[in-house]
Amino acid sequence: MQPVDYTTLVAICHSLNAEYIPSRLEQVYQCDRTSISLCLRSLKKKSWLTIAWHPQAARICIGNPPPRKKDTFTFSEQLRHLISGYALIGVNIVSEWERVVDLQFAQRPNEKPLYHLYVEVMGKYSNVILTNAQQQIITVAKQITSAKSSVRTVETSQPYQLPPPLTGNTPKIEESFTDWQETVNLIPGRLDKQLIKSYRGVSPTIAKELIHEANIELSIQNNQLTPDEWKSLYQQWQKWLATIHQKTFYPHTTPLGYSVLPPHDQNIVKKNLQEIIDDYYTKKINQENFQQLQQQLQQKIKNIAKKLQVKADKYKDKMNQSANSDIYRTQADLLMANLHQWQIGSESIILDDFTTGEPIKIPLAPDKNAIQNAQALxxxxQKLKRAKDAVKPLLEEVEEEINYLQQTLNNVLQLENNDIEDFETLEEIKAELISQKYIEDNQYRQSSNNQESQPRAFKTPSNFEVLVGRNNRQNDLLISRIATDYDLWFHAQEIPGSHILLRLNAGDIPDAKDLQYTANIAAYYSQGRESDQVPVIYTKPKYVYKPKGAKPGMVIYSNQTVIWAKSSDFIGN
Structure with missing residues (x-):
């Protein structure tokens, strides 16, 4: 993930000062553990300023309004109490080549600031600190005690101190070519690495961009540059410093992220800086959260299913043992019918089977007589027969749980983070597993957002709508609320998969190509996605019902028709 470097931070502060100063702070809302949103109202508009101290995505930019859910964080409550209603009169970087921004708050514009909100954008060391006019810390997003850092502590009531300065030379636009070249070329190494180590404020993104604009190979060593390449790189270096000094930024997106420096290609479109920053980091954080949650749920479900499978195997072993219970009854019957053949102290006896006439060897206890041995058999x-009756419902219950978890795991694996709906679906799956007692999470706070994730939607060749359930809640919803008597319900046969609904109106008759298209979707969103062909059943919704007490997403169907489907045909479509 591309970090917010000094150059970008200067551009952001310049944009905020130009468009949002002065503004009145109307509201403070903490979205999560690493970000807050400040509602700013200027003379022209109302906007939300996002301030984040996320280890990989620390930033400050104008963003979208926060989601409507209860804010229970102490940091935002303290900010609301202290600076809500105050005027934001300045957004300034506290010192050259330092990634620390000072948001100044006063009672009215043109008055001296009474509070300073310092935003330290420094990767995993990022923090947000509120001080009074005397630079005494009032509240802080992350308390840094002496146990955590021996270099600098950040705690309430102590004086605020800037972070330790970074090593390296300070870039100066008046520095001569010879001095600059000697500094970069002092220690042999890769050119981009030496630029970063030699000067403050040079991020990996800036180093790569300067080298690229100078038409130099990225992996080149600094001692391999030709005189012309050195001059070309120095020209780009001067352009970079001039851009920062003159504030002539040109925000635009790049294949790997974004940039604020004027590009060599004049056809690249200039975009709104605040939108670029907010969009880039929102997507990156959502992607990171999605992958993390998906992996956690996947691992948790697999572990639970593995334990249940061990339990099921034990029950099956007991069932197999119980299946031999009739053998002991037959042996007992034979022994009772042939009491005269028993001899004292015998450890076994061979008797002919009643039906086949084949000899059967029956083990005996030598300290018991024939009748006592028969009674033991x-x-x-009886014991094995009772065990069979007791174990059978337990086995069915465990197998039902395994089928449910396999269905849920399939739902998790089918999500690809193509849109915000997929992440919301993952959160719903987690909430469902918590409600079903498969996951214990006392700190989990389900979103109070009334908007629920919606099924995927596609169109058949004849323009009929096809709805695809993303999770068990949606699968139940398709049958219980959405489906009508005219629709058709599809599902991969005998394997976990999404519930599919082909929407039809009265009198609509789908063509074979519509049925095949819908079946291909059912195959694609099932456990058989990688198979060449998958059997898919379809039936009327009235023949699909949920048994009493069944887990989410589990149904029983009848009157089905089978159609062979290819998931690859849906991919190609």
Whole structure:
């Protein structure tokens, strides 16, 4: 993930001062553990300023309004109490080549600031600190005690101190070519690495961009540059410093992220800086959160299913043992019918089977007589028979749980983070697993957002709508609320998969190509996605019902028709 470097921070502060100063702080809302949103109202508009101290995505920019859910964080409550209603009169970088921004708040514009909100944009060391006019810390997003850092502590009531300055030379626009070249070329190494190490404020993104604009190979060593390449790179260096000094930024997106420096290609479109920053980091954080949650749920479900499978195997072993219970009854019957053949102290006896006439060897306890041995065999038969009756419902219950978890795991694996709906679906799956007692999370706070994730939607060749459930809640919703008597319900046969609904009106008759298209979708969103062909069933919704007490997404169907589908045909479509 591309970090917000000094150059970008200067551009952001310049943009905020030009468009949002002065502004009145109307509201403070903390979205999560690493970001807050400040509602600013200027003479022209109302906007939300996002301030984040996320380890990989620390930033300050104008963003979207925060989601409507309860704010229970102490930091935002303290900010609301202290600076809500105050005027934001300045957004300034506290010192050259330092990534620390000072948001100044006063009672009215043109008055001296009474509070300073310092935003330290420094990767994993990022922080947000509120001080009074005397630079005494009032509240802080992350308390840094002496146990955490021996270099600098950040705690309430102590004086605020700037972070330790970075090593390296300070870039100066008046520095001569010879001095600059000697500094960069002092220690042999890769050119981009030496630029970063030699000068403050040079991020990996800036180093790569300067080298690229100078038409130099990125992986080149600094001692391999020709005199012309050195001059070309120095020209780009001067342009970079001039851009920062003159504030002539040109925000635009790049294949790997974004840039604020004027590009060599004049056809690249200039975009709104605040929108670029907010869009880039919002997508990156959502992607990171999605992958993390998806992996957590996947691992948790697999672990639970593995334990249940071990339990199911034990039950099956007991069932197999119980299946031999009739053998002990037959042996007991034979022994009772042939008491005269028993001899004292015998450890076994061979008797002919009643039906086949084949000889059967029956083990005996030598300290018991024939009748006592027969009674022991009868008891063993009854015990195994009772065990079979007791284990059978337990096995069915465990297998039902395994099927449910396999269905849920398939839902998790089918999500690809193509839109915000996929992440919301993952959160719903987690909430469902918590409600089903498969996951314990006392700190989990389900979103109070009334908007629920919606099924995927596609169109058949004849323009009929096809709805695809993303999780068990949506699968139940398709049958219980959405489906009508005219629709058709599809599902991959005997394997986990999404519930599919082909929407039809009265009198609509889908063509074979519509049925095949919908079946291909059902195959694609099932466990058989990688198979060449997948059997898919379809039936009327009235033949699909949910048994009483069944887990989410589990249904029983009848009157089905089978159609063979290819998930690859849906991909190609």
């Amino acid at each position: 009868y008891k063993k038969h």
